Amino acid sequence: MVDKKVRRALEKVVGRKNVLTEPADLLLYSYDSSTARGQPGAVVLPASTEEVSRVVKVCARHGIPFVARGAGTNLSGGSVMLRGGVVIALTRMNRVLEIDVANQRAVVQPGVVNLDLQQALSGHGLQFCPDPASQKVSTIGGNVAENAGGPHCLKYGVTLNHVVGLTVVLPSGEVRRLGGKAGTPPGYDLVGLFVGSEGTLGIATEMVLRLRPLPEEAQIVVALFDTLEAAGETVSRIIAAGMLPAALEIMDRATLEAVEASFPSGLRTDVEAILLIELDGPKGTLDRQAGRCASICRELNARSVEIGRTPEERERLWSARRSAFGATARLSPAMLVNDATVPRTRIAEVLREMQKIERRHGVRIAKIFHAGDGNLHSNILFNRDDPEDFKRAEAASAEIFRLCAGAGGTITGEHGVGAEKPEYMRLIYSAEDIEAQRKLREVFDPLGLANPGKVLPERAGVTEGDA
Amino acid sequence: MSAMSSRLRELEEIVGEENLLTATAAVSEYQLEGQMPVAVALPGSAEEVARLLRIASEAGLSVLLRGAGAHLHLGVPPSPIGVVVSLARLNRVVEYDADDLTVTVEAGVSLGQLARVVGEHGQMLPLDPPGPDSATLGGIAATNLAGPLRMRYGEPRDLAIGLRAALTDGSVVKAGGKTVKNVAGYELGKLFVGSLGTVGAICELTLRLVPIPEARAMVVAAAEPKRACEIAAQVVGSRLDISSVEVANWDALRRMRLSLPVTTGPEAWVVFVGLLGEREALARQEQEVRSLVSDGCARLDGVDADEVWRSLRGAGYPGGGTVAVCLTVPMASVREIVGLVPTGEQWWAVARSGEGRIYIGPAAEAELSNVQQRLAALREWAEEREGSAVLEWGPVEVKRAFPVWGDSLSNLDLMQELKGKYDPNKVLGCGRYLPGL
Numbered sequence: 088m089v090d091k092k093v094r095r096a097l098e099k100v101v102g103r104k105n106v107l108t109e110p111a112d113l114l115l116y117s118y119d120s121s122t123a124r125g126q127p128g129a130v131v132l133p134a135s136t137e138e139v140s141r142v143v144k145v146c147a148r149h150g151i152p153f154v155a156r157g158a159g160t161n162l163s164g165g166s167v168m169l170r171g172g173v174v175i176a177l178t179r180m181n182r183v184l185e186i187d188v189a190n191q192r193a194v195v196q197p198g199v200v201n202l203d204l205q206q207a208l209s210g211h212g213l214q215f216c217p218d219p220a221s222q223k224v225s226t227i228g229g230n231v232a233e234n235a236g237g238p239h240c241l242k243y244g245v246t247l248n249h250v251v252g253l254t255v256v257l258p259s260g261e262v263r264r265l266g267g268k269a270g271t272p273p274g275y276d277l278v279g280l281f282v283g284s285e286g287t288l289g290i291a292t293e294m295v296l297r298l299r300p301l302p303e304e305a306q307i308v309v310a311l312f313d314t315l316e317a318a319g320e321t322v323s324r325i326i327a328a329g330m331l332p333a334a335l336e337i338m339d340r341a342t343l344e345a346v347e348a349s350f351p352s353g354l355r356t357d358v359e360a361i362l363l364i365e366l367d368g369p370k371g372t373l374d375r376q377a378g379r380c381a382s383i384c385r386e387l388n389a390r391s392v393e394i395g396r397t398p399e400e401r402e403r404l405w406s407a408r409r410s411a412f413g414a415t416a417r418l419s420p421a422m423l424v425n426d427a428t429v430p431r432t433r434i435a436e437v438l439r440e441m442q443k444i445e446r447r448h449g450v451r452i453a454k455i456f457h458a459g460d461g462n463l464h465s466n467i468l469f470n471r472d473d474p475e476d477f478k479r480a481e482a483a484s485a486e487i488f489r490l491c492a493g494a495g496g497t498i499t500g501e502h503g504v505g506a507e508k509p510e511y512m513r514l515i516y517s518a519e520d521i522e523a524q525r526k527l528r529e530v531f532d533p534l535g536l537a538n539p540g541k542v543l544p545e546r547a548g549v550t551e552g553d554a
Numbered sequence: 555m556s557a558m559s560s561r562l563r564e565l566e567e568i569v570g571e572e573n574l575l576t577a578t579a580a581v582s583e584y585q586l587e588g589q590m591p592v593a594v595a596l597p598g599s600a601e602e603v604a605r606l607l608r609i610a611s612e613a614g615l616s617v618l619l620r621g622a623g624a625h626l627h628l629g630v631p632p633s634p635i636g637v638v639v640s641l642a643r644l645n646r647v648v649e650y651d652a653d654d655l656t657v658t659v660e661a662g663v664s665l666g667q668l669a670r671v672v673g674e675h676g677q678m679l680p681l682d683p684p685g686p687d688s689a690t691l692g693g694i695a696a697t698n699l700a701g702p703l704r705m706r707y708g709e710p711r712d713l714a715i716g717l718r719a720a721l722t723d724g725s726v727v728k729a730g731g732k733t734v735k736n737v738a739g740y741e742l743g744k745l746f747v748g749s750l751g752t753v754g755a756i757c758e759l760t761l762r763l764v765p766i767p768e769a770r771a772m773v774v775a776a777a778e779p780k781r782a783c784e785i786a787a788q789v790v791g792s793r794l795d796i797s798s799v800e801v802a803n804w805d806a807l808r809r810m811r812l813s814l815p816v817t818t819g820p821e822a823w824v825v826f827v828g829l830l831g832e833r834e835a836l837a838r839q840e841q842e843v844r845s846l847v848s849d850g851c852a853r854l855d856g857v858d859a860d861e862v863w864r865s866l867r868g869a870g871y872p873g874g875g876t877v878a879v880c881l882t883v884p885m886a887s888v889r890e891i892v893g894l895v896p897t898g899e900q901w902w903a904v905a906r907s908g909e910g911r912i913y914i915g916p917a918a919e920a921e922l923s924n925v926q927q928r929l930a931a932l933r934e935w936a937e938e939r940e941g942s943a944v945l946e947w948g949p950v951e952v953k954r955a956f957p958v959w960g961d962s963l964s965n966l967d968l969m970q971e972l973k974g975k976y977d978p979n980k981v982l983g984c985g986r987y988l989p990g991l
Contacts, residue, residue, distance in 0.1 A: 189791075189886035190910075212793065234737045245735060248712050263965060268884040269941035270910050271698065271748070273959040274988050275969045276711055279744030283737050300793040327653035329676060329765025369795050369842070372835035428733045430654040460735040461654075500735040512739055516728065523727040524740045526975040530968070542739060 088113075089128040089173065093149050097131050097173070100141040105132040105179075116156065116174045120221075122423060123164025123506040127154075127174040134179045136254055136262055136292040143290065144260030146173055146536060154538045155290040157198060157226030162424045163505025165233065165285045169540045175290065177228050183207050184293070191298045192251070192268050197228025197291055213298040216243035219501070220409050231291055234283025236501030238334035238365070238408070241459035243299070245501070247282045252295030255281060258288075258532040268295055280527065285503050286538040288531035302367035305333065306377045307395040307404055310384035311358040315339055315442065315454070318360035319434035321387045322458040325364070325380055326431050332380070334365040335459030341418065342411050342453045342466075349414040352407045358390060362458070363404055408455075412466070415453045419468030422453070423480045427491035428500030431461045440490050441465060448483040462500035463491070488514055509544040561613045562593055565637065568605045569597050573643070584638045586626055587950050589984070591618065591635040598643050600718055600726045600757035606639055607755060608724030611979045618984045619751035621662055621690030625683075625697045629750060629986030630958050631950050636981070641692050644757060647671055649732075656715070656732055658760045661692025677763045680707035682863070684871035684946075692756050698748030701867040702798035702828060705908035707764065710747050716760035717743045719753075722977050732760050745972065752983035752991045753976040767830035772859040773843045775825045775851035776816040779803070782823040783889035786907035788846050789827055790885065794839050798828035799907040800866050801888075803895060805917045806902035809872075810865040815852040826866060828859075869904040869913040870946045877925055877948040878915040879932060883941035885910040894935060896928055910941070926955050937962065959988050966990065 088108050089097075097106045107113070107130040117126040128151070133139045146153045152172035159166055168174055181198035188211050195204060201222035204215055218237040219225055229235070231253070235246045243249075252266035266278040281288055312318040318337050325335065338346070343356045354361065364380050366373045381392045395401055415422060429437050438454075441463070445452045453466040465487055469480035488498050492514040499508060512521060525543055566574040575581055575594040584594050592615075597603045610617045615636035620626065622642065644660035647668070651657070652675040659668060666687035668679055682701035683694050695717070700709040707713065716730030729742035746756050777785060786801045802810070804820045818824055827843050829836050840853055854862060872878050891905045891912055900917035914932065916925055929952075933943035937960075945958045970990040973980070983991060 187884075187886075189787075190884040191791075192884070234741075236735055236737075240735065244708070244712065245737075247741070248708060263968070265965060267940045269936075269939065270882045271709065271711070272882070272942050272964075273944055274963060274965070274991070275753075275972055276698075276744040276748055277965055277968060279711055279741055283741055300791065302795075303793045323653060326655060331764070369793065369835065369839055371838050372795075372832065375832060375834060428735050430651055430656065430732055431734075432651055432654045457735070461733050462735050495732050497731045497733050497736040497738045499738050500733065501737055503737055504739060508738075515731065515738060519725040520727045520729070521739075523721065523725070523729075523976075524742055527740050527742060527745065527972070530971045530975055 089151065093145065093151065094129065096145045097129060097142060100145065101131055101133050101138055116176070117167065119159040119161040119164065119166045121162050121164040121505060121507055122421070123167040123169070125167045125169045126171070127168040128171045130174045130176055132176045132179050136256065139175060139290055139292050140256045140260050140262050142173070142175055143256050143258065147258065147260055147534065150534070150536070152536045152539050155228065155232070155286050157229035158200070158224045160221040160225040161229065161233065161505060162426070162502040163499065163507045165503050165505035165538070165541055167506060169506055177226070180292065186211060187268065188213065190268055193296045193298055195227050195294055195296065197226060197294065199227045201225055201227060201230060208298060209301065212301050214301050215296050216240070216249050216299055217246040220412055227294060228291060231282055231294055232284070232286050233501070233503045236457065236460070236462065238336055238457055241335055241457065242331050242333045247279060249297045250278060250282050250294055251297050253278055253281055253291045254293035256290045256292055258534065258537040266295065285505060285542050287528055287542055289537060303370045304373055305365060305367040305401060306373045307401045308364040308377055308380045308384070308392065309395060309404060310362045310389040310392045311355060312360040312362065312389055313358060315360045315438050316435040317387045318362045319438045319458060321362055321384055321389070323431055323434055324383050324387065326459065328379065328383065330376055330379060332364050332459065333367040334363065336363040336408055337361070337454070337456040337458045338408065338411055339454040341451060342415060342455050345414040345418050345453065346407050346411050349417050350407065350410050352403050354407055363408060411455045415466050418451070418453060419470065421469055421471040423467040423469060423484050424502065425465045425467065425484045425487050426462060426500050426502045427488055427496055427498055428460065428462045429491050429494045429496035431459070433494040433496070434458060434461060437463065437490060437494050441487060444483050444486045444490065448479050450479050450483045452483070457500070460500060461496065504542045506541055509542060512544050558592065561609065561615060564609050565593065565595050565606060568602050569595050573598070584620070586618065586635065587631040589632045589635045591638045594638040594640060596640045596643050600644070600720050603639060603641070603755050603757055604720035604724050604726045607720055607722045610637060610981050611722035611977070614979055614981060616981050616984050619696070619755050619982070621693035622664060622688045624685045624689035625693050625699065627947055628697055631953055632984035632986050635984050639755065641690065641755065641757065648758060652677065655763045656734070656760060657763055658732065658758060659691055661757050661759065662690050664688050664690050665694065672763055673766065676766050678766045679713070679761055680764050681710065681713060682867045684868050691759055691761070695747045695756050695759055696749065696751050702800060702863065702906065705799065705906065706797040711744060713762050714743055714747050714759050715762055717746060717756055718758040719746050720755040720757050722754070722979065722981065726757065730760070734762060750983060750987040752987050753973060769831065769833040769836045770856070770859055771829045771836055771840060772854045772862055773827040773829065773840055773847070773851055774814055774816055774854060775847045776818050776822045777825065778821055779823045779892045782825050783892060783905070785825050785847050786905070787886065787889055789843060790908045792846060794842055795831065796827060796908065797830040798826070800826045801891065801905040801907060802826070802866070803903045805900050806869070806904050809902050809917060812862060812865055816850055826862060828863065866904065872915060872947055875919055875949050876915055877952055878913055878946050879929055880944045880946045881912040881914065881932060881936045881941060883910050883912070883936050883939045887939045887941070888912060894932065922951055922955060925952060929956050933960065963988055
């Protein structure tokens with residue numbers, strides 16, 4: 088727990104009821120959606136940029152580390168304090184400040200939930216493209232900190248491509264405005280450097296987002312396959328054929344079973360893989376593309392191919408996809424989430440190897456892929472009460488990282504490095520590459536107080552679980 | 555032996571005698587805005603670039619990085635140049651994974667060269683910056699320049715998914731990677747793209763490609779100026795899948811020497827709506843655009859559309875002793891272009907309505923003091939809208955009189971600190987970018 092002096096200083100900024108130090112409260116903020124755990128010394132809930140700035144100044148003055156937190160849906164331990172410190176929860180800063188239709192921009196606070204923003208926008212015929220599967224709960228602040236993805240970033244790009252301005256509190260407590268409603272200002276791309284920095288360069292307290300008109304129409308092609316590789320190969324072929332669907336998603340049998348058991352939606356569970364292809368665009372432009380996609384699926388021996396044209400049909404399939412992560416929890420009380428990413432030409436080959444890893448380590452892996460991006464979510468199921476089982480899961484995960492890095496890929500496509508993966512950074516970056524990144528961090532956070540222990544490996548670290 | 559000549563010897567040892575130019579005749583080809591470099595080095599690999607930069611940094615020898623020289627007009631007139639490091643010899647396509655729609659190239663590969671290589675596979679890099687196709691990808695990345703296609707595909711900062719850069723400490727570092735989605739570590743690539751060669755030398759880039767659309771067309775409509783801007787805004791706000799929307803005034807049309815199938819004149823500006831996509835989809839969209847426009851309009855296809863697109867693309871690259879300023883403002887402000895063009899004077903203006911950008915300049919060589927005054931008014935207008943005004947093209951006298959990048963730049967201290975970390979002896983860039991970078 089933080090000492091009395093610090094506590095009082097924090098209370099002076101946000102009021103007594105917005106500083107939590109009771110053990111039960113601290114426990115609630117000691118975890119996120121990853122396997123990382125760590126109890127903070129205090130939780131502070133500021134209500135404005137000004138308050139965040141003053142809270143950070145208190146931390147800076149007393150040399151206390153801090154981390155910003157939204158809904159806690161982080162999948163890499165990025166929002167957990169590893170060695171004590173202050174959690175700055177931004178859930179009270181949850182207002183959409185402006186929807187500027189003429190400029191196709193929205194200005195929001197970090198605690199706004201992604202789906203709430205989408206709903207506020209749809210009335211204007213607009214959307215914020217990033218749509219992580221967690222969008223019902225995850226906040227825009229978290230999406231920005233992690234450079235979140237989602238199924239539709241295949242066509243529309245990741246969060247980074249949709250953030251044009253930020254108000255940030257630097258680790259010194261100083262407030263800065265980076266970018267804004269107008270396009271790229273002259274100078275270095277500070278917004279681009281800040282998005283995805285996982286809370287280690289400061290805290291974004293206001294964001295200016297690029298919006299897009301909602302597409303007029305969408306269609307969904309659903310194909311069932313007897314092998315996972317065939318589904319993966321289909322994705323590679325669709326990309327190679329020059330089509331750019333809005334989303335290309337694969338779920339394997341384990342995931343399908345979990346989804347059907349939890350949220351029955353009439354999906355067949357006697358196949359090895361289901362591929363969802365979503366196409367969107369202006370009215371009357373999608374039939375031909377849908378037809379081309381369907382014939383590629385058939386060439387790869389899809390057991391069945393259906394085209395869903397109604398909004399109800401699409402919603403049924405999408406809700407199955409979005410609930411997949413939660414539903415997987417039914418299969419196992421805990422899972423290790425791996426979101427390594429590979430070039431799209433290597434998907435089928437990597438999937439084959441992944442199944443070998445599964446067998447070799449005797450683990451079960453539920454697979455949900457943003458296949459069009461080469462982003463492979465392999466959820467490795469384990470029993471938290473069995474340390475041996477956890478070790479097996481970790482060993483399998485490490486092998487998947489190596490497999491994907493070896494195939495020209497990366498260790499994380501959208502979940503972030505967080506607390507779980509810093510050591511794995513060495514699989515894709517040399518010591519010099521990492522030092523060049525460290526310099527960037529030092530400019531923003533010379534005292535090392537902003538979310539320490541995340542993103543970059545320690546200088547003389549030993550790779551954990553990477554035996 | 556003087557200190558300088560011993561430094562040059564060191565540079566020569568790295569690149570070989572034939573790749574270090576010191577003779578006046580050879581070096582003078584590389585002079586820039588009155589500054590003659592002491593030497594020109596043509597390294598053959600990223601590692602050689604890094605070794606050159608390390609020696610230059612140790613010796614305090616200023617470095618101007620260069621590709622094909624296509625965009626060296628951009629920036630503040632340089633301070634004295636020690637050595638020009640030309641990346642022209644780094645001109646290999648390193649890896650082309652056509653089925654993944656990604657390509658890795660060395661910095662000296664030109665836009666035209668890449669277009670030929672990937673065009674054979676029906677693909678393209680969706681970047682159409684002003685200027686010639688001899689421009690190198692390293693240079694385009696360093697300037698972050700883009701053209702009409704930016705509305706649909708973004709700018710170099712969006713399309714470069716990975717890079718290798720040589721730093722002044724002699725290292726060559728990788729940033730990003732080869733996958734379209736990657737959040738491992740910091741987006742260090744964003745520091746180099748658009749840094750005008752002031753933090754390191756981009757030696758290799760991995761870029762996203764797109765399939766060449768089956769068909770391309772341009773819908774052209776002429777209308778009274780205010781109405782033209784209104785049409786453009788409507789098209790931008792529609793749910794159509796448009797690739798570019800531009801408005802050009804009469805002087806811009808005359809300057810581009812376009813013959814268009816619509817009637818133009820001082821009071822009839824032209825809206826250009828670019829369409830890319832499948833043939834049938836395009837026809838449908840054209841109908842929709844026509845119904846939005848309602849005024850007289852025509853459709854250009856294939857090479858005719860290409861010719862117009864090339865002219866529009868060149869708006870920021872007027873050539874000669876003229877001036878072009880790029881105003882970047884929130885999208886909706888673009889329609890104010892009508893009041894921005896000085897009345898009673900010949901000024902050309904092209905608005906990129908879908909991205910909040912206006913290119914503008916005097917149609918003829920005007921008197922310096924007059925131009926300066928006009929530019930200051932334009933900058934004030936843009937800054938009042940939280941935008942910026944960059945003097946993208948202009949003779950040295952104009953650049954000296956009117957700060958190229960702006961005069962009220964925010965977060966300069968943060969940028970200067972970043973610069974200091976990667977280029978502690980401040981040898982890169984020759985003072986062409988923002989103050990202190």
